Structures are given as structure tokens and as C-alpha cells.
Amino acid sequence: MRKKIFTHLFLTLGLSASLSLAAQQLDTSKLEKLGIQVGEVSETSISGLYQITSNQGIFYVSKDGNRLLAGNLFDLTKEQPENLTEQAMAELRQQQLQRVEDEMVVYPASDEKYEITVFTDTTCGYCQRMHENLGQYLDRGITVRYLAFPRGGMNSKGGRELQTVWCADEPAKALTKLKSGEQVDSRSCDNPVASHYRMGQAFGVTGTPAIVLPDGRMLPGLRTADALVEQMQ
Numbered sequence: 001m002r003k004k005i006f007t008h009l010f011l012t013l014g015l016s017a018s019l020s021l022a023a024q025q026l027d028t029s030k031l032e033k034l035g036i037q038v039g040e041v042s043e044t045s046i047s048g049l050y051q052i053t054s055n056q057g058i059f060y061v062s063k064d065g066n067r068l069l070a071g072n073l074f075d076l077t078k079e080q081p082e083n084l085t086e087q088a089m090a091e092l093r094q095q096q097l098q099r100v101e102d103e104m105v106v107y108p109a110s111d112e113k114y115e116i117t118v119f120t121d122t123t124c125g126y127c128q129r130m131h132e133n134l135g136q137y138l139d140r141g142i143t144v145r146y147l148a149f150p151r152g153g154m155n156s157k158g159g160r161e162l163q164t165v166w167c168a169d170e171p172a173k174a175l176t177k178l179k180s181g182e183q184v185d186s187r188s189c190d191n192p193v194a195s196h197y198r199m200g201q202a203f204g205v206t207g208t209p210a211i212v213l214p215d216g217r218m219l220p221g222l223r224t225a226d227a228l229v230e231q232m233q
Contacts, residue, residue: 026050027065034068044073044084051088055202058088090216093203097212100199103192104145105171107134113141114232119149119200119210122165122178123158126222127209131179133225140225146175148196149208159193166191 028038037055044051048063051073060069072085097117104117116137120127137144148166150159161178167187168174174184200210203218211219213232223231 026052026061026063028052028061030065031059031061031068053088053092055198057202057204058085058092086217089204089218092216093212093218094214094216096199096203100147100192100196101145103166103196104147105165105175106146107138107144107172109138109141109143111141112143114229115143115145115214116228117145117147117212119196119203119205119208119212120146120175121149121151121158121208122161122175123156124151124208128179130209130222131176136225137228140229142225142228147200148193149200149205149210150193150197151208154194154197159197160186163188163191163193166193 026041028036028041031038031052031054035056036052036059038052039055040053042051043049044060049069050061050063052059052061060073061067072083075082075084118127118130120130122128134144148162150156150162152158154163161184164184164187165171165174165178167189168184177184203210203212205218207220209222211223211228213219213228215232217231219228219231
């Protein structure tokens with residue numbers, strides 16, 4: 001696994017440095033007061049309302065930048081209402097996860113049918129339970145790919161342990177040991193744990209485990225292998 005650290009959040013999120021025409025028309029200066037760093041901008045079907053992707057997720061902003069909407073935008077013209085915000089978030093998650101595939105700690109299924117990406121923390125009880133049952137996921141053909149999400153922040157026990165994992169010679173073995181309550185020699189190096197943490201926050205992760213399905217949908221909390229297969233089917 002290639003070990004590297006990103007020095008800018010936009011590299012983590014893979015957001016384009018060149019702004020579109022829509023972005024050039026939108027006044028985003030006021031958003032900086034809220035700590036919102038704007039990436040991609042696109043027009044919505046509502047005149048004067050723009051959708052932005054940012055380091056804090058997806059928002060909707062008026063052209064003059066004076067009005068900000070945080071929440072889900074639904075299309076009610078369909079027989080079944082469509083959550084346009086979640087659809088956009090799913091696409092964003094898919095795109096960004098492709099950019100960090102070489103940073104994941106992966107447990108491959110021998111007869112792979114599905115891949116899931118899990119934001120995890122070594123100190124999370126439900127994460128530990130999920131890992132204890134790893135064999136059930138692998139037996140169902142589910143490859144499990146881990147990204148780091150220290151719930152207590154980078155300076156927490158989980159933050160330190162996750163950095164040790166990503167700096168280990170064999171990260172998969174180190175992660176298994178720590179989740180099993182075993183000790184692992186502390187290691188330090190340039191690592192992507194902080195950028196994984198920020199990515200998770202932008203994706204809407206508020207706790208662990210948070211499971212991202214192949215289509216970009218995200219499921220919070222512990223799920224059985226059977227439940228995941230049902231979702232992915």
C-alpha cells in the first residue's frame with residue numbers, strides 16, 4: 001500500500017481547481033465565514049439556486065451568496081419522490097473513493113461479488129464486532145475495504161491507533177490485532193488518516209462503522225452480511 005499524506009483538503013476530496021461558468025457566476029465569498037470551502041458548483045432546476053459540493057458536504061446557495069440552504073432537495077414530480085441531494089452525495093462518494101483506493105486496508109473475498117468501503121475506528125465497539133464477523137462477509141463474497149475515521153479526533157486513542165495501522169508494514173494484521181484488544185508497537189509516518197477523517201465528515205459520517213455501498217449509498221451502523229447483500233441486490 002502506498003503511504004502518503006494530502007496537504008490540502010481539496011486533494012482529499014478531488015475537487016476541481018478550475019471553476020465552471022456556474023461557479024464564476026456565484027458569489028461564494030460569504031461562505032468562507034462558515035468555514036465552507038467550495039469545490040464544484042452546478043445549477044439546479046430552480047432558477048437562481050446553485051448546488052455546491054464542499055468540505056462539509058452539499059449545500060444550496062443563491063446566486064448572490066446571501067442565502068444558504070442545508071438539507072435535502074426532493075423532486076416531487078416523480079411517482080416516488082427522489083432525494084436529489086442524496087443522489088448527488090452518492091455520486092460524490094463514488095468519485096472520491098476511487099481516488100483513495102490505494103490507501104485502503106483491504107480484506108478481499110476469495111469469490112468476490114461485492115465491495116463495501118467502511119469508515120472505521122479501532123476503539124468503536126460495533127466496529128470491533130463487525131471485524132470479529134469478518135469471515136461472514138468474506139464468505140458471502142463481500143470484500144471489505146477500510147478507511148480511517150477516529151471519532152474522537154486525531155489526538156484521541158483511536159486517532160493514534162489508526163495512524164499506527166496505516167504506518168505498519170502489514171496494516172491488515174495491525175488493524176485486526178488492535179480491534180481484538182492486542183497491543184501493537186506505535187508507529188509514525190506520513191499517513192492519510194487525517195484526510196480520511198475529513199473525507200468522512202464531508203460524506204456525512206457521524207459515527208462508525210459507516211458503510212458505503214458500491215452505488216455510493218451510505219448506511220450508518222453495524223449491518224450483517226445478509227442485510228448488506230440484500231441492500232446491494
